[in-house]
Amino acid sequence: MSTQPQAPVTVVPPMPTRRNAELLLLGFAAVITMVALLIVEANQEQGVGLDLLQYLIGYLALFAGAHIAVRRFAPYADPLLLPVVALLNGLGLVMIHRLDLAAQEISGGTDSSPTANQQMLWTLVGVIAFSLVIVFLTDHRMLARYGYVCGLTGLVLLVIPAILPSSMSEQNGAKIWIRLPGFSIQPAEFSKILLLIFFAAVLVSKRNVFTSAGKHVLGMNLPRPRDLAPLLAAWIASIGVMVFEKDLGTSLLLYASFLVLVYVATERISWVLLGLTLFAVGSVVAYFAFSHVQVRVQNWLDPFADPDGAGYQMVQSLFSFATGGIFGTGLGNGQPGTVPAASTDFIIAAIGEELGLVGFAGVLMLYTIVVIRGLRTAIAVRDSFGKLLAAGLASTLGIQLFIVVGGVTKLIPLTGLTTPWMSYGGSSLLANYVLLAILVRISHNARRPIDTKGPNPAPIASAGTEVISKV
Template sequence: MKNWGLMAAPLGIVLFGMSVLYLKMNPGGSKLTAEVLQGPLNYVPWLAAVILLALFIQAVIIKRREDTFLFPIVLTLCSVGIVEIARLKPALLVRQLQWLCVAMIVMILVLRFWGRIRRMLGYPYLLGVACIFLLGLPLLFGTEIGGSKNWLVLGPISIQPSEFGKILIVFFLAAYLSDHRRVLTLPAHRIFLLQLPPLRFIAPLICIWGMAVLMFVVEKDLGSALLFFGMAVLMTYMATGSKSYVFLALAFIGVAAAASYAAFGHVRVRFDIWLNPWQDPNGMAYQVVQSLFAFGTGGIWGTGFGYGHPGFIPEVHTDFIFAAIAEEMGLIATMMLMTCYVLFFWRGIKTALSCRKEKEVLLAAGCCSLMLLQAFIIIAGVTKFLPLTGITLPFISYGGSSMVSSFVLLGLLISLSKEQEHG
């Protein structure tokens, strides 16, 4: 019964949040559009579909004796995202619910065909080539949206290949590092204090690092670059336990960042905004400045749901949705969300430790680490801890590519948790 009780929290968040939006009559606040207020059937069928799919998936997870905590944690984050998008961009509410339905269906397919998906771990080089091909598509056919040329526009649908490339990179790293772990941990060359194997064994890792820098420079996609680079370093360290790779990676990214700052103007703009956004508060640094104002206004308890002014922040429903939550729900709500991501990571690591095969251990650890790292990068960006990035807050921000890819990772992690004893 407790497994089903976990589903009450996400449902309660949606019901109470939507009720507040309906009852709110403050003229100075955000108004829901007429389509949402006067025509609730526009989104109610899709919300009902989401609820039914969620109940079905939880039933399947319980029946298959898989981790029953991961899915409710994710639904809690999705519920906050649905309510926030209804508050910030009501016209996009139906679209977000539709993408959530698609993501859940894709997750069901992952659970159903996990046995075949697992075989991909036997082809590390093919995974690497597929990842490079996918990430290279925007360079040839990409469209610049929001300052980053990392989108493919297919009619009415915009797809971000890097969102699906991150899944392939986790598969590649899990397969490659597992196959070459012994060689990678046997030092053959000594460079100062670093002990490294022959170049041919670390060449694929250097290729991944170089690809991350290339995305940063050419596609102006700092978020994906940090995410891919961070995952390569994290999973390499998890597989080998060697600090030499960490130092080598930090030196590599340091040199590349310095060269990029000297050679490319948009890199200098991003870095200068991070150092001092107040030098151009109404120009290039406008988003960051308004985000900082939102955090300061919200304080501990927030202004109250529906009573802030998050609309001052451009693209608040995607990159800066965390700032909107902080303004209206305060520090308490943001800490709760960060706790959900940490709990997701904890359950993922518990799953990884229960796996029997080394490749599956690395795959599970990579999936949960990727989600936590992505959340950290975007939260650090909107709080000015790191330079501003263009990635989404997993399960909360608006976006179809992000939602589908995140649910694929969730499906992989739940599939890996089978036969695990839960406490």
């Protein structure tokens, strides 16, 4: 009886989930936030009171709960996304608390409505929403089924402020709010996520429309005229937001995000050039037709022409950056309260003053990490819809940051967008936590091991897998 040698059995170790690394980084973010808050209190000669302890305990409890949700329901998610956002949110809370102290000093202690408490409440709502999305969105490809519903809902949310009376929708010249008794919301923050889902779903299902080649001009394959309808629709929508809602930031953000997704899906620069040309033409026409666009551009070109009027906010922002210099005045030692809307649109100016160029660059680096990890997720995920959606979400964050920082530093005209996770505002904070949750869910699906023994994938899982070979 002959015996044949058996092949050795190879035991493949399980892929690490990196959740312990995420927990360690969350602890590091909590330490930085706590130290920053203590520095503010010390420089402002404030005692360590009950409010300070509530901030710290609430912050730790919230992100511990978010970590547990990720560990349980998305164990293979990117371990850097949540800790970096937690640090950005923590620094934002510290700066908003610092601005509350400045407001009380300016008002002589009569200002009794600290926005930091409200921002902490909205952080609670945002982290709960983040956890709920992680728990109930078991597969990001489920969103592709509702692409057109998301698109219609996103457009409706954009239109509602434009048709409401100014008393219910307008603030600082822009009609971007829905104001009800005891409640207000900025629907464009949620519209950007819904429209990104719609764009990704349409580009997967209608790839032929965007890849069909027309005339060959200057080394580029131009699209056929009959295939320009999606681009024209996005252009009309963005110009409509600029004209009727006077919201330059949202108009630019949505349109630029659409062009990024089209380029990722087709790898054709011709779509981007056509899109930018259309937007430039629309912007020039809007400049000569509408006074509010002229005011924004004139304040951008020369804010010192009216330093006590229309250009006051930009002038104070530039002074804040100049005062901060390289290393800043130190947390609690500057005068960030001199900039109007410092806790919302101009929180970057407050950071530039008290943390200086070094701290400002560090904050930008944190955002860069989130964007890069999001793009890496887009490269790693296996389905086309996930690639487009992850690339769109990450690119939108990068575009929004560019618009915000560019406007505050006078690189581009001021738009009024908020800084993600740092600026005061419930709508922005809640929407960006939902965006983060979707990105975390996609990263989990991208990094988890492939189950070769499992059942065949559902149609939604394999739909459109041939559309995009790379990002």
